[in-house]
Amino acid sequence: MRPPVELADHQLVEDLFRRESGHLVAALTRLFGPSNLTLVEDVVQDALMAAMQAWQFEPPRDPKAWILQTARNRAIDVLRRERRRVSLPPGLDAEGELGVVASALSPAEETASELAMMFSICDGGLGQETHVTLILRWLCGLSPQEIARAFLVDTQTIDRRLHRGRARLAELGRLHDVEDADQMRAREPSVHQALYLLFSEGYHGSDSTHPLRPGLCADALRLAELLLLAGRSTDHVQAHALAALFCFDSARLPTRLDDDGIFLPLAEQDRARWDRSLIDRGVVHLAEAAAGDRLGRWHLEAGIACEHAIAPSVDETDWARIVDLYDQLLGLNPSPVLALNRALAVAQLRGVEAGRAALVALAHEEKLVGYPFFWAARADIERRAGRPTEARPLYERAVSLSRSRAERRAYERRIEQLGV
Amino acid sequence: MAKFMYIFRGGAFVTPGLSPSEMQAHLAKWYAWAGALAKEGRHSGGNPLHNGGKTIRGQERMVTDGPYAESKDLVTGSLILEATSLEEATELALACPVFEMGGSLEVRPVADANDEAAGGAR
Numbered sequence: 001m002r003p004p005v006e007l008a009d010h011q012l013v014e015d016l017f018r019r020e021s022g023h024l025v026a027a028l029t030r031l032f033g034p035s036n037l038t039l040v041e042d043v044v045q046d047a048l049m050a051a052m053q054a055w056q057f058e059p060p061r062d063p064k065a066w067i068l069q070t071a072r073n074r075a076i077d078v079l080r081r082e083r084r085r086v087s088l089p090p091g092l093d094a095e096g097e098l099g100v101v102a103s104a105l106s107p108a109e110e111t112a113s114e115l116a117m118m119f120s121i122c123d124g125g126l127g128q129e130t131h132v133t134l135i136l137r138w139l140c141g142l143s144p145q146e147i148a149r150a151f152l153v154d155t156q157t158i159d160r161r162l163h164r165g166r167a168r169l170a171e172l173g174r175l176h177d178v179e180d181a182d183q184m185r186a187r188e189p190s191v192h193q194a195l196y197l198l199f200s201e202g203y204h205g206s207d208s209t210h211p212l213r214p215g216l217c218a219d220a221l222r223l224a225e226l227l228l229l230a231g232r233s234t235d236h237v238q239a240h241a242l243a244a245l246f247c248f249d250s251a252r253l254p255t256r257l258d259d260d261g262i263f264l265p266l267a268e269q270d271r272a273r274w275d276r277s278l279i280d281r282g283v284v285h286l287a288e289a290a291a292g293d294r295l296g297r298w299h300l301e302a303g304i305a306c307e308h309a310i311a312p313s314v315d316e317t318d319w320a321r322i323v324d325l326y327d328q329l330l331g332l333n334p335s336p337v338l339a340l341n342r343a344l345a346v347a348q349l350r351g352v353e354a355g356r357a358a359l360v361a362l363a364h365e366e367k368l369v370g371y372p373f374f375w376a377a378r379a380d381i382e383r384r385a386g387r388p389t390e391a392r393p394l395y396e397r398a399v400s401l402s403r404s405r406a407e408r409r410a411y412e413r414r415i416e417q418l419g420v
Numbered sequence: 421m422a423k424f425m426y427i428f429r430g431g432a433f434v435t436p437g438l439s440p441s442e443m444q445a446h447l448a449k450w451y452a453w454a455g456a457l458a459k460e461g462r463h464s465g466g467n468p469l470h471n472g473g474k475t476i477r478g479q480e481r482m483v484t485d486g487p488y489a490e491s492k493d494l495v496t497g498s499l500i501l502e503a504t505s506l507e508e509a510t511e512l513a514l515a516c517p518v519f520e521m522g523g524s525l526e527v528r529p530v531a532d533a534n535d536e537a538a539g540g541a542r
Binding site: 011012015016017018020021048049050051052053054055056057058059141142143145146 | 428432433437438439440441442443444446447448450451454465466468469470471496497499
């Protein structure tokens, strides 16, 4: 027994259970085949439950090794027990399952397993929302209830997506291998898009009580950086650009809400509290991303996020470069929300009247009419132009459309500051 | 100081469908509770149990698989605690996370064969 003093203040690595859940589901699905995914989920759940119980008074010296060992034993039990009942991939029915299972769960295979799972999930036969759902369930260890909460949909919707995903993966027969460069390249845009949605959900999510979910942002960044470990099968230039974008935006997470959980405008955020190490990491990724000859969407978005992250203040931000990057982005992919953000940058660069004209020009966009940020942006411009009476009804419209307390209070606060 | 045994039953360890985050968040509560008691020098670690095992019963030594209990009554672990009285040991148990998911906790004075004064309940 250890001396009592060491027992105090135990902590596990943050997200250890979620991380290992993702790792184990991927590794065992790769081994048993996706048609046995339900069996795999049972093995993983069992191993994690056993860990929780065994560690109730203190964690082991090496928690990861403990979980892997337990999962390995349970997987071998399942192999022996289920051999006649479920169809296992050829090769697994021979003796020597111990070695096969041990190597599938070895640290050396961890990245390959998670990549195989991620690329197989992002299948063209499944929708983008399903891709994100499956990533959250099988690579990030969220329960269907937790995913439903994050997306503001009911659990049945999530269950239906999981069901479709299971069926599609079962049709594949086996997970795509990282070495299969053709499959990796073909699926890569879907993987990037899914990670982008995952990140966005954490950055301005639809969960009204938790408008920020930094855990989801961290997952998206981790998985984007995982793409860089995929050898030559993936496009590192694009992956670096995506990782850079996630780094710059993650760095600003600590100041997005104030102490009362209300969204703070950029101008009021304390830049000293932005995460310098994440900004530096983003700069390194962006430099690596510049190695390519193609400027993609992620490069441009990362470029904009970088300008914000490295600027000492709103006034000292390189708005000319930001407007230029938005113009390029709109050239690639016209979108009303991007146009809205460009208009705000124009207001900084060329003055409020130019920004106002750009915003008013977007008033017919159907997608923006129900978007609270559009009305708040128009209100901000009126306020800055010294027209508080014009600003007030616009803020009120933003309040009526707001999706969370954090948003609503932010707009109400600005109405209070108008003094009209 | 006298010794008491906490016997933990049911709770999160027998609750199906917990997510990994819920498991880890629950463990953190155990560490906060057991860690604070350890810091006061009241215990030096508990005995977590696995849920499997065997039960042997009766004259005929009948051996069956698994513990003999409904899941809510399943003993999931124990811990020997130092406290001045049964009342204090009970009070200290109230903050235990075992209650959060329908579990229960039994507080039992540990008997000492060499201490006559300690006979009977305190």
